[in-house]
Amino acid sequence: MFFVSALFLGILAGCGANKTSQSASKNTSKGEKNEKVVVYSNSVSNGRGDFLKEEAKKKGFKLEVVDLGGNDLFNRLIAEKDAPVADVTFGMNQMMFTTLKKKGMLSAYSPKWLDKVDKKLIDKDSKFSPLSEQRVFMIYNSEKIKKNKVIKSWKDLYTTSSLKGKYIVPTNLGGATANAVVYTQLMNHKDKDGKLGISNKGWNELDKFFKNGAILSEGQTEVAALANGDVDYSYTFLSNIPVVEQKLGVKLGIVNPPYGVPQxxxxxxxxxxxxxxxxxxxxxxxxxxxxxxxxxxxxxxxAPVNKDAQSSMNKRVKEVMKETTPQNLDYEFVNDHLAKWDENIELNILK
Incomplete structure (x- = not known):
């Protein structure tokens, strides 16, 4: 979740980009066998996968796209380690990719567009390459809650009696967004002597967060529950904002805690x-x-990291990036502990 500290655009189809895509199209159409490319991703929901396949087809690619949540995708790749089915995977964050790299599961490759990306974001071994920035944060219906009445942090959700059962909590930890909701809170309670590196207070507060929240009804989304008035607060990720605001006809407010948001x-x-x-x-x-x-x-x-694509960034996304501050997190620590945290939460909190 190394960062662009703006974490995560008009199409500037300059000659370099056009040349690259035209070359890809030409070569792929000819390709030795024009082989099918199996793509695993956690970033192809809500029409993204169909759009990807349509655009790729124009360039001569044959795609098979598998849509999975972040953790589910990661676990499937691990399970298929000795006989990988996917050719390419994209959408997971750098923490997950770093683990795949450590397990020797990735092939080194430097894409032709890598010179358009901030060098600080590039893996030194070329095992994976950055595509876009993402942030996760609390949201509310700005037409129903006045700005001066908005809570300040995640802790306010479960310490404000009137909000009991009025905010959405993850029902499972199968996705990267749900995981971010967890570690943004736990990382405020790091303790080298605590359980899994977190103090007892941290675990107790996370337990209260889950116990006092509301879970989604079957088929409902985190934002829909908010738009319907079922709850006052929920959570989502950066690129989802303009999509759901247009689809549901709601203007979302963003909560930026004093310590910032995961990026x-x-x-x-x-x-x-x-x-x-x-x-x-x-x-x-x-x-x-x-x-x-x-x-x-x-x-x-x-929010693409390719500098030549950033002028195409949605206006609303730019607004949200200005409204939120990247949280100063030790992502190496998070990566080393996240699986155990998830296990502990599944067994002892979400039971």
Whole structure:
């Protein structure tokens, strides 16, 4: 979740980007076998996957796209480690990709657009490459709650009696967004002598957070529950804001705690296989271009790290980035402990 400390655009189809995408299209159309590319992603919901396949088809790519939540995607890749099915995976944050790298699951590759990205975001071993920034935060219906009445932090949710049962909590920890909701709170209670590196107070407060919140009804989304008036507060991620505001006809307010909000960088990587297809590499070369990232940003509210695509960033996304402050988190610590934290929460809090 290394950061652009702005964490995570008009299409500037300059000659370099056009040349890259045209080359990818030309080469892929010819390709030795024009091989199908199997893509695993946690960033293809809400129409993103169909759009990706449509745009990729125009460039001559044959895609099979598998849509999974962040943790589910990560676990599936781990389970398939010895016989990987996916050729390419994208959307997970740098913490998850770092773990895949440590397990020797990624093939080194430097996409042609990497020179358009801040060097601080680039993996020194070229095992994965950054695509876009993401942030996770609390939200409320700004038409129902006045700004001067808005809570200041996650703790206010479970310490304000009138909000009991009036805010959404994750029902499971299968996605990166739900995980961010957890670690943004736990990291305020680091304790080297505490359980899994967190103080007893930290675990007790997280327990109160879950116990006093509301879970989603079947088929309901975190934002829909808010728009319907079922709850006063919920949570979401940066690129979701313009999409759901338009779809649900609601203007969301953003809560920026004093310590800030989690901010991560979504990545793309090629799985290590006996045969890494040329089509997989060409697909990655195209995926991060200013041409495609610009279109992706305009349609789905992402915040690309490709500098030539950033002028296409949605106006609303830019507003939210100004309203939120990146939390100063030790992501290496989070990465080392997150699996155990999730296990503890599933067994002792969400039971």
């Amino acid at each position: 991560t960088v979504e990545q793309v990587g090629i799985l290590k296989k006996k045969h890494v297809s040329a089509s997989a590499k060409k697909f990655v070369d195209w995926l991060g271009t200013a041409e495609f990232q610009g279109k992706w940003a305009e349609k789905f509210g992402t």
